[in-house]
Amino acid sequence: MTHLLTVDPTLIDWSRAQFALTAIYHWLFVPLTLGLALIMGIMETCYYRTGKQFWKDTAIFWQRLFGVNFAMGVATGIILEFEFGTNWSNYSWFVGDIFGAPLAIEGIVAFFMESTFVAVMYFGWQKVSRGFHLASTWLTGLGATISAWWILVANAWMQYPVGCEFNPDTVRNEMTSFMDVALSPFAVDKFFHTVTSTWVVGAVFVCAVSCWYLLKRREQEMARQSIKIASIVGIVAAVLTMATGDFSAVKVAEKQPMKLAAMEALYNGGEGVSLTAVAAVNPFQQPDYAKGEEPPLRIAIPNGLSLLATHKADGYVPGVNDLLNGYARADGTRELSAEEKIERGRKAIAALAEYRKLKAADANDARLPELAEQLKQDMPYFGYGYIKDRAELVPYIPINFYAFRVMVGVGTLLMLFFFIIGHIAWRKDITSKYRWLYVAALVMLPLTYLASEAGWIVAELGRQPWAIQDMLPTVAAVSDIKSGSVAFTFFLFLVLFTVLLVAEVSIMCRVIRKYNAEKPQTSTDNTYV
Amino acid sequence: MTYEFLQQYWWFIVSLLGALLVFLLFVQGANSMVHSIGRTEDGQRKVLESTGRKWEITFTTLVTFGGAFFASFPLFYSTSFGGAYWLWMIILFSFVLQAVSYEFQLKKGNLLGTRTYRWFLVLNGIVGPLLLGGAVATFFDGSNFLVEKASLTDIGAPVISRWANASAGLDALLDPWNLVFGLAVMFLARMLGALYIINNVEDEDIRSRASVRLVGSTVPFLVFFLAFFVRLLLKDGYAVDAQGVVFMEPLKYLHNFLAMPLLAVLTLVGVVLLLYGVGRTIFSNSYVKGIWPAGIGVVIVVLSLLLIAGLGGTAYYPSNADLQSSLTIANSCSSEFTLRTMFYVSLLVPFVFAYIAYVWHVMDRK
Numbered sequence: 022m023t024h025l026l027t028v029d030p031t032l033i034d035w036s037r038a039q040f041a042l043t044a045i046y047h048w049l050f051v052p053l054t055l056g057l058a059l060i061m062g063i064m065e066t067c068y069y070r071t072g073k074q075f076w077k078d079t080a081i082f083w084q085r086l087f088g089v090n091f092a093m094g095v096a097t098g099i100i101l102e103f104e105f106g107t108n109w110s111n112y113s114w115f116v117g118d119i120f121g122a123p124l125a126i127e128g129i130v131a132f133f134m135e136s137t138f139v140a141v142m143y144f145g146w147q148k149v150s151r152g153f154h155l156a157s158t159w160l161t162g163l164g165a166t167i168s169a170w171w172i173l174v175a176n177a178w179m180q181y182p183v184g185c186e187f188n189p190d191t192v193r194n195e196m197t198s199f200m201d202v203a204l205s206p207f208a209v210d211k212f213f214h215t216v217t218s219t220w221v222v223g224a225v226f227v228c229a230v231s232c233w234y235l236l237k238r239r240e241q242e243m244a245r246q247s248i249k250i251a252s253i254v255g256i257v258a259a260v261l262t263m264a265t266g267d268f269s270a271v272k273v274a275e276k277q278p279m280k281l282a283a284m285e286a287l288y289n290g291g292e293g294v295s296l297t298a299v300a301a302v303n304p305f306q307q308p309d310y311a312k313g314e315e316p317p318l319r320i321a322i323p324n325g326l327s328l329l330a331t332h333k334a335d336g337y338v339p340g341v342n343d344l345l346n347g348y349a350r351a352d353g354t355r356e357l358s359a360e361e362k363i364e365r366g367r368k369a370i371a372a373l374a375e376y377r378k379l380k381a382a383d384a385n386d387a388r389l390p391e392l393a394e395q396l397k398q399d400m401p402y403f404g405y406g407y408i409k410d411r412a413e414l415v416p417y418i419p420i421n422f423y424a425f426r427v428m429v430g431v432g433t434l435l436m437l438f439f440f441i442i443g444h445i446a447w448r449k450d451i452t453s454k455y456r457w458l459y460v461a462a463l464v465m466l467p468l469t470y471l472a473s474e475a476g477w478i479v480a481e482l483g484r485q486p487w488a489i490q491d492m493l494p495t496v497a498a499v500s501d502i503k504s505g506s507v508a509f510t511f512f513l514f515l516v517l518f519t520v521l522l523v524a525e526v527s528i529m530c531r532v533i534r535k536y537n538a539e540k541p542q543t544s545t546d547n548t549y550v
Numbered sequence: 551m552t553y554e555f556l557q558q559y560w561w562f563i564v565s566l567l568g569a570l571l572v573f574l575l576f577v578q579g580a581n582s583m584v585h586s587i588g589r590t591e592d593g594q595r596k597v598l599e600s601t602g603r604k605w606e607i608t609f610t611t612l613v614t615f616g617g618a619f620f621a622s623f624p625l626f627y628s629t630s631f632g633g634a635y636w637l638w639m640i641i642l643f644s645f646v647l648q649a650v651s652y653e654f655q656l657k658k659g660n661l662l663g664t665r666t667y668r669w670f671l672v673l674n675g676i677v678g679p680l681l682l683g684g685a686v687a688t689f690f691d692g693s694n695f696l697v698e699k700a701s702l703t704d705i706g707a708p709v710i711s712r713w714a715n716a717s718a719g720l721d722a723l724l725d726p727w728n729l730v731f732g733l734a735v736m737f738l739a740r741m742l743g744a745l746y747i748i749n750n751v752e753d754e755d756i757r758s759r760a761s762v763r764l765v766g767s768t769v770p771f772l773v774f775f776l777a778f779f780v781r782l783l784l785k786d787g788y789a790v791d792a793q794g795v796v797f798m799e800p801l802k803y804l805h806n807f808l809a810m811p812l813l814a815v816l817t818l819v820g821v822v823l824l825l826y827g828v829g830r831t832i833f834s835n836s837y838v839k840g841i842w843p844a845g846i847g848v849v850i851v852v853l854s855l856l857l858i859a860g861l862g863g864t865a866y867y868p869s870n871a872d873l874q875s876s877l878t879i880a881n882s883c884s885s886e887f888t889l890r891t892m893f894y895v896s897l898l899v900p901f902v903f904a905y906i907a908y909v910w911h912v913m914d915r916k
Contacts, residue, residue: 088653089653089654089657091653092649092650092652092653092654093649093650095606095609095649096645096646096649096650097646098613099609099612099613099642099645099646099649100642100646102613102616102617103616103631103638103642105620105627105631106616106620106627106628106630106631106632106638107631107632107635107638107639108632109632110627110628110629110631110632110633110709110710110711111628111632111702111708111709111710111711112628113620113624113627113628113631113632114624114625114627114628114629114710114711115702117620117621117624117625117627117628117884118624118884118885118888119888120620121617121620121621121622121624121627121884121888122621122884122888122891122892122895124616124617124620124621125614125617125618125620125621125622125892125895126617126892126895127617128610128613128614128616128617128618129614129617129618129895129896129898129899129902130895130898130902132610132613132614133607133610133614133902133906134902134905135606135610136606136607136609136610137606137607137905137906137909138909139606140603140604140606140909140913141909141912141913144603144913145912145913148912148913148915149912149913153912188885191699191885192699192700192702192710193624195884195885195887195888196885196887196888196891197887199887199891367705370702370703370705371703373702373703374700374703377699377700377703406705407705407708496708497702497708499709500628500632500633500635500709500711501632501633501709501711501712501713502632502635502718503716503718506635506636506718510639513643517643517646517647520661520662521650521654523661524650524654524659524660524661524662525650525654527659527660527661528654528657528658528659528660530659531657531658531659532657
């Protein structure tokens, strides 16, 4: 048949840009939803246990901020789900048999719980008992967290596809083990790493807002108690985030070594590889990794990367060139070169084409089993068949390098921050003479968001060119749409989300400035009644 | 459980979610009339407070409907969403506006002002049901797409599903029958919105204005719906034989009703319930519970229509560009393993409905 379109590189770029835009905006709101849900749940529990009006006022205040933020998370989330279909239609068919299930379960199990009980949390203070309301608050947070589980299962599967098998008759991958998909080690690590990082965001947000009050010498008791709770949540969450990040790094080293090499700007690997602390990688162009020259001004921790990636000081870590040229693994097997993988991928695609041609002509053709077997042998490299040049296999190194350092650097700083603010809040009178700490908390807030987004940038840009690791590159996953249409919707959403983000921040600042002194504007804002 | 049973089961679940979504569009319907029903600032606040407690469920049902369709019929997801890009993007855009407008509309510092956010709600209230209805009508009238799975082996152009023209789905709106059904759904949403407000807002002025709007929406709804329905029974339909070959069959949908008389009876019962709920509300000032029989009636009718579209050897998403590209529940569904796994997950649905009903009951009691 005549094709209406040969895949247009600008279409892929715009489609990726639109998905990235939506995901980045979505992730501005989701961490605060998850993080605040935990903290306001604790505060409302304090109210339930003590019956003190102070705790009710405090919980209601944080719930009002939660409500402003929650709507934006919901609004940006719906676009993300449907973009799999609108912008990545080939992807939707090729792996929809596996990928669709977590999204459906997310809807059935989590979204309904979240959306049902959030209404009680907002509108139910005078309609339900204290216990029912408390349960609703926790169930709202639980629903959001379960939702995160399933969406992270889906994302982890894209990083490390398991529990499936390619079916040449349907031309798609089909699920063979639900448990392998739902409990993939990638999914488990990703869930705990991501969710604990959202608790960090929530804790920093509470500390920052509270410190603003302390700076203004207002609402000091509310601020003091909020910091006490947030600092404990923050310390625990930061430690867990760091620990689960370490587990994730090991998984990345095993299954996505190119991502690790890009994160480290490691061009030539080896044993006992050091971990780069800083280096002057040019942020504006892809380095000439083929030359293998070290980035200038590199300061590194000896054996650090080997230890991080393999948990052995002398462990072997491949660099970009090793992964492109092929190398011998510790177990004696050989990692194929880029060209060999591309060749195997082409063979898989050719075998599939031949299989379908023969099957269409005669479903009992004797050559079919042989072709199916050949396809099975080459299937692990199927996605490489769409790669035209080995350079496509290397993600953009500078952005991965710097994003990883922002995430780890700010994460480390946050641990220090929580220890200091926690110590002062619990052991001293934080309501006076700590102006430097109040300012530090306000500075930490944007830095934390930056680190949170940087984590996703590493996770997603680091696996380029893959929509699904080794299985389907973005060039073969995209829909058949005019690139101009996607460019238009990109700017449409950019403008819309930006305006709404400004509106949200403006509303939040207003709510914070007024605290609970301002009566609710409407009964749809009657969390404070 | 056979593969065939699971396919039909999942078509039923997706149809049920679609039917519930149409019922829950009462939120959109009421919002589209917020200025005329609310009239004063206080009245508008009352209307929006009432729908504000329910909008999340409509939104969630839309998302779950999408997720369930993705999980059970991924070829529809990839073909329709990827092909009819603009149609779906406009729908999504309107729902994004709605989601934030509730929370932001009366907050100080909201940047755009209360009036703007309220107009966003009106926009969603009109565009959402109209385009969703238009999209559903393509189940009976077809769309212009091509599906060629072998394309995946064409390295330069591996896209499986393509729209056959450059309209990216907007051509659906050029088919007058899609518009007729879209308008029917839009007026239906307004009818349900008026019934919901009458039941949920204790304000005689608002109730009386909603009652007027109910009459004003019922008349055009009946005209558009009956026109579409009669034409549906008389038109050629997209049939599929045992080998999966799609062909045009005269009076296909009438035949489907005759072959599945239970669905014919349910459709009739649904219409009667809808008219009963509407009629009694209009003619009895003291009767405010019309949303319940009308809502149940709508769910039954839409469910029956969607079942008629997909069962009984029918292609539920027909292609006018290439008949054999048409989607049937057999050629577009997930694997048997996935459908079976999802079957067990779907057993949670009654539990979900139960707690939603309980929470609504608790929140709405006086």
